[in-house]
Amino acid sequence: MLKEDHLSVTQDCNDCPIRHRAVCARCETNELERLEDIKYYRRFEAGQTVIWSGDRMDFVGSVVSGIATLTQTMEDGRTQMVGLLLPSDFVGRPGRSTAAYDVVATTDMVMCCFRKAPFEDLMERTPHIAQRLLQMTLDELDAAREWMLVLGRKTAREKIASLLSIIARRDATLNMGRLDGPVTFDLPLTREAMADYLGLTLETVSRQVSALKKDGIITLEGKRHVTVPDMTLLLEEAGDDTDGGMLV
Amino acid sequence: MLKEDHLSVTQDCNDCPIRHRAVCARCETNELERLEDIKYYRRFEAGQTVIWSGDRMDFVGSVVSGIATLTQTMEDGRTQMVGLLLPSDFVGRPGRSTAAYDVVATTDMVMCCFRKAPFEDLMERTPHIAQRLLQMTLDELDAAREWMLVLGRKTAREKIASLLSIIARRDATLNMGRLDGPVTFDLPLTREAMADYLGLTLETVSRQVSALKKDGIITLEGKRHVTVPDMTLLLEEAGDDTDGGMLV
DNA sequence: ATTCATCTTTGATACAGATCAAGACCGGAA
DNA sequence: TTCCGGTCTTGATCTGTATCAAAGATGAAT
16 A cells, blocks of 8 residues: 655756755755755655654655645544645645644655754754745745635635636646646646535536536546636636736 | 824833744844834724735734734625734735735734834844744644635534634633633624634624524623633534543 | 446535525614 | 614525435556
């Protein structure tokens, strides 16, 4: 089951695909060398659990490639996704010894990990790391708050449109795509995972995706490959401020 | 309308009620002096808006006393509260020039403000401030994520119970009260504000508060003064993990 | 090629919470 | 004292989403 591959997928930080976006983004060459000393890579398969909420957690790290989810579960099984971890996102919290959420890889994934104690140590002495982490945490806080509006006040259709917008936007920026023509991407989530993110049931997700397709807002090839002919239409469905259509 | 009182309510940092919990918590005496140079107090009346989302924001600051809310609003008027600002909480984001949310004082409130530019400057050179801000931001992120579970997956009754638990817990820690006997506090929010926090309508809030009262989970004197005879019962209603009842 | 598990769609029905509507309460102003 | 605006409660009804149920894709394993 837990077939984790410990083979050292070692890599030079300078060739790292997330070098300029991760927690190490601001580090100087010498600071990077310090990090290099305490880093190691871990590889996870799709579906594999990285860590369970409440477990002892003696590392922190960055997602290098692939996607993971952060979820919270109630005793009776209701679950809510509280974060989507994309390449360059940070996992774990300095100063805390146990995981606060379940972390699950939804695709094959590679993480760049640091042992927690040396990392915390290094952070004390390297403002560049703390500064970058603060910036990233503030961004995540904004994202979480935006999501609170989605969860608390949007209809099922608006929720789906919001999620698709976010994924489309991210893919466009990652792949340097444009947002003014048609946008195409693969859904990295099952209907159930989408439901857990949106506070819906998987049936409602399925129905609303079908409805958006019927209305021509999106096109589907297979169940996962999505094309958005006109992003403005999708953003309208999401109920977001489109003030003059400045897509950013 | 906007009767803001600019009278300098100046105060020595050493006598400050939030000295050890705010963004300045870790500062040494000399660092505190630097902050003292750029700080000024502002007083707001209940109901007054501190800043509108999108407005230019040339300060950051801490809530010294009173309570404020952070809300997001859609064009059609739906609103969602995304944060409750209590004494010692930080307002504003270094590195951003406009406000991301509406900030409204719900009680009379005093803020300790810093002009943004000098503060950012000081932060660069004072790791103690950045460190503390990181810690506070991580805590807020956790709180936001906990709230995502509430918004996405809890029933109306559970939502009310969750909100009451949070307020009760905070009041108990602020006033050094115990949590094993009856807990008493004043609701700092109107029914409508509670609804905006919980993603409900004010009618549903009212009904569920009445229901909790009828079931003996809480007692009311007037509309705002609440007594919780047994916190464990309330926590059960909130659907939270009560694992052995370790109240923290 | 068949089987099987997983994911997804679609339909029928139930229900929690929204919406619409009417008063009740309460403190402050005249 | 009465009036009045804001806040809160309660009732009747409607509706969006959940729930229950079944069957259609898809793809990997045999």
